[in-house]
Every structure is written in structure tokens, then in C-alpha cells.
Amino acid sequence: MEAVLKEKKVVIGITGGIAAYKAAELVSSLMKHGARAKVIMTKNATEFISPLTLETLSGNPVYYDMFSRTSPWEIDHISLAKWADVLAVVPATANIIGKVCHGIADDLLTTTIMATQAQVIFAPAMNTNMYKNPIVQENIEALKKKGYIFVSPAEGRLACGDVGEGKLAAIEDILRAITDYFVRKQDLKGIRVLVTAGPTREYLDPVRFISNPSSGKMGFAIAAACASRGAEVELVTGPVRLSPPEGVNMHPVETALEMYERVMKLYPSCHIVFKSAAVSDYRPQAYHEQKIKKDSDRLVLTLVKNPDILKELGRRKKDQILVGFAAETHNVLENAMKKIREKNLDFILANDVTQSGAGFMGDTNKGDLITRVGEIIEIPLLGKNEFAHRMIDEVLKRSPHLAIRKNC
Numbered sequence: 315m316e317a318v319l320k321e322k323k324v325v326i327g328i329t330g331g332i333a334a335y336k337a338a339e340l341v342s343s344l345m346k347h348g349a350r351a352k353v354i355m356t357k358n359a360t361e362f363i364s365p366l367t368l369e370t371l372s373g374n375p376v377y378y379d380m381f382s383r384t385s386p387w388e389i390d391h392i393s394l395a396k397w398a399d400v401l402a403v404v405p406a407t408a409n410i411i412g413k414v415c416h417g418i419a420d421d422l423l424t425t426t427i428m429a430t431q432a433q434v435i436f437a438p439a440m441n442t443n444m445y446k447n448p449i450v451q452e453n454i455e456a457l458k459k460k461g462y463i464f465v466s467p468a469e470g471r472l473a474c475g476d477v478g479e480g481k482l483a484a485i486e487d488i489l490r491a492i493t494d495y496f497v498r499k500q501d502l503k504g505i506r507v508l509v510t511a512g513p514t515r516e517y518l519d520p521v522r523f524i525s526n527p528s529s530g531k532m533g534f535a536i537a538a539a540c541a542s543r544g545a546e547v548e549l550v551t552g553p554v555r556l557s558p559p560e561g562v563n564m565h566p567v568e569t570a571l572e573m574y575e576r577v578m579k580l581y582p583s584c585h586i587v588f589k590s591a592a593v594s595d596y597r598p599q600a601y602h603e604q605k606i607k608k609d610s611d612r613l614v615l616t617l618v619k620n621p622d623i624l625k626e627l628g629r630r631k632k633d634q635i636l637v638g639f640a641a642e643t644h645n646v647l648e649n650a651m652k653k654i655r656e657k658n659l660d661f662i663l664a665n666d667v668t669q670s671g672a673g674f675m676g677d678t679n680k681g682d683l684i685t686r687v688g689e690i691i692e693i694p695l696l697g698k699n700e701f702a703h704r705m706i707d708e709v710l711k712r713s714p715h716l717a718i719r720k721n722c
């Protein structure tokens with residue numbers, strides 16, 4: 315990352331949201347990686363964080379007034395627009411997204427965005443209901459179609475007390491999006507990747523099912539990361555509340571059996587499989603066509619085993635690379651190693667789900683990527699997007715034959 319960002323000129327646009335203070339961390343990280351940073355703040359942003367902080371971190375004056383010129387012979391919004399290699403709006407409010415989408419340029423930041431030929435990246439942060447508002451979503455979609463890059467917000471407890479999507483993405487994910495833009499890494503071009511994500515649902519009757527709290531975020535992040543690196547991606551996903559990643563073929567399924575069918579169909583034409591779905595190991599033996607009534611005091615459920623999809627992939631494996639996931643609460647490495655052998659895998663990502671920040675519900679992950687020969691690669695606590703890229707980096711480093719295969 316360091317080499318890629320060295321001497322790159324990044325303009326950070328800060329708008330007026332509570333997450334404005336986090337932009338300071340981004341500026342600091344960019345500087346640490348050798349980039350050059352200039353900051354534009356909207357008037358509202360200056361209410362949340364002092365320009366002095368950003369000035370000190372970036373080593374440059376902070377621009378926030380349309381009509382005060384830092385040098386008498388330069389018009390700031392034009393010179394900043396030309397200076398930028400990339401312009402990142404962090405955090406981006408619903409207001410700035412709406413304005414840019416509709417061509418409004420009424421302050422220094424919006425005029426600079428309008429005038430620049432550099433790539434603009436938005437990292438939205440706002441209240442969940444605002445973020446989900448169809449007007450905001452339509453604006454985001456329209457801007458994406460025009461080539462603007464978005465770093466999706468995370469889910470969690472927001473400053474207003476609400477819980478949901480709208481929290482500014484992890485700073486390392488925003489940094490990664492900026493780096494990716496420069497690298498335009500296409501190291502998966504010509505490779506077909508199969509990713510599974512989310513939970514499965516095993517129905518008892520039309521209104522009840524057995525499931526688990528998997529959010530699908532890890533699988534979606536892997537799919538998005540692979541697509542951004544040029545892969546053709548098939549994403550088989552259980553029911554989740556996430557928007558489809560850009561450039562990915564989606565295959566929504568509900569039950570383990572449906573996932574099994576779809577995965578087996580796609581498998582022969584794929585080179586790598588990331589099996590991150592939390593598949594239900596059992597399903598009710600009987601499905602009741604009508605809602606089960608609470609007539610008796612006890613209800614005994616008989617469950618039968620679902621097929622182990624990954625194990626079957628291991629059995630049918632020709633030259634695919636199989637990456638499994640092991641969510642464990644105890645004997646983590648031991649159990650994960652056992653799964654590598656039993657399922658004929660090349661890699662397994664072992665998660666100790668008892669540790670905070672790891673596992674299938676949050677926006678971060680940490681774990682050990684274990685190879686077939688027992689090498690253990692520790693991946694530290696990172697935002698799930700950055701985590702996905704790290705994991706892909708490690709898998710590719712150890713799979714030189716992929717380069718040959720993609721030319722076949």
C-alpha cells in the first residue's frame with residue numbers, strides 16, 4: 315500500500331456529519347503511507363471538527379471558504395480540482411450526494427467535484443433511515459453508473475442511537491478503496507470465482523425456519539473484492555439484507571439443499587471457491603404444508619443432516635482451489651486443520667467466534683488462514699473489505715498454478 319500511495323495527491327472533502335472527526339484518521343493514514351493530502355471542508359463540517367486538526371495532519375492549509383483565496387493568482391476550486399489524483403468525500407452526507415447527483419455546485423467542495431477530472435470516491439455516513447431513503451439510494455445508484463466509487467457504510471450503532479446501516483466504513487476500507495483505484499489490480503482477470511455467503515433457512519412450516527445470525531457480509535466483501543480485481547464472480551447467497559456488489563452474478567437461495575444444487579452446477583467452471591456461507595447442518599425431517607398450531611404442550615422436532623456442500627466439493631475437486639471457513643468456539647486450529655483434511659481443502663479461514671471483532675455478524679474480522687501443509691497466516695482485525703483483500707492476496711501468493719490456468 316505504501317508504495318502505491320507514495321506521492322499520490324489526495325483531496326479529502328469533509329462534509330458535516332458526526333463522522334467528520336474520523337476523516338482526521340484517514341488524513342493521518344494517507345500521510346503515513348507517503349501520500350500528499352489537501353482538505354476541503356464544508357461550512358457544516360467545521361462545526362464538527364476544527365480545520366486546525368486537519369491542517370496540522372495534512373501539512374497544508376484547509377480550504378473551506380469559496381471566496382477567500384490561499385494565493386491571489388489561483389482560484390481554489392480549479393487549482394484543487396487539477397491538483398487531485400483522487401478526491402475522496404469522507405464522510406459523505408445525503409446532502410452532498412444529492413447535490414453532486416443533480417449538478418448543484420454552490421460551495422467550494424461541490425464546485426471542486428464538478429471541476430475535477432480525478433476519480434471521486436464517496437464514503438457515505440448518515441442515519442439508517444436517511445441512507446435507506448429511496449431518494450438517497452437512487453442518487454447513489456445514478457452516481458455509481460456515472461463512474462463514482464462508493465465505499466458502503468457499515469452497520470452498527472449510530473451516533474443518533476439508532477442501529478443499522480449508515481456508519482462510516484472502517485478507515486482501512488476507505489484507504490483500500492483509494493489504493494485500489496491507483497493499483498487497479500486486475501490479478502484475477504480470467505479467473506472464475508464462486509463465493510457462498512449468508513445463512514440458510516430450513517423451514518418447519520410456511521412461516522417458521524431454523525437459521526443462524528450470519529449477515530453475509532464476509533462473503534459479500536469477498537465477492538466484491540474478487541470482482542474489483544477482475545474476476546468473474548458467482549455469488550450464491552442465503553437470505554441477507556445487503557445490496558448486491560457491483561459486477562457480481564447473484565444467485566439467491568434459501569435452504570441448504572438449494573445452495574447445494576446451485577453450487578454444484580456452477581462448480582465445474584470455477585477456479586476458486588470461497589465457501590463462507592453458514593450452512594445449516596440439519597433440517598427438519600418433516601415440512602408441514604400448513605402452519606403448525608400450538609395444540610400440544612410439547613413439540614418434538616426431528617432433524618436430519620443436510621449434505622456437507624464443501625465436503626462434496628472436495629470430493630469432486632479437479633484443479634479448483636477450495637477455501638473453507640471454520641467458525642469455532644474452542645480448539646480453533648485443531649478443528650480447522652481437521653476440516654482441511656476431511657473436506658480436501660487448500661485453505662481454511664479459522665475464526666475464533668468468541669473473540670470480539672471476529673465472526674459472522676460484525677463489520678470486522680480477524681482470523682488465521684491455514685494452508686493444507688499447516689502454514690498459519692494470521693490476518694489481523696480489519697474491516698471486512700480489507701480482510702477479504704488480504705485473504706485473497708495470501709491465497710494468490712500460494713497458488714502460482716492459477717496464473718497458468720487462467721491462460722488456458
Ligand code: CTP
Pocket residue numbers: 570589590591592593594595620621622623624625637638639640641642653
Ligand atoms: N459447510 C458446508 N455445508 C454444510 C456445513 C458446512 O459447505 N452442510 C461449509 C461451510 O460453508 C464452511 C465449512 O464447511 O466453509 C465449515 O463449516 P462449519 O460450520 O465451521 O463446520 P461444519 O463442517 O458444519 O462442522 P461443525 O459444525 O461440526 O463444526
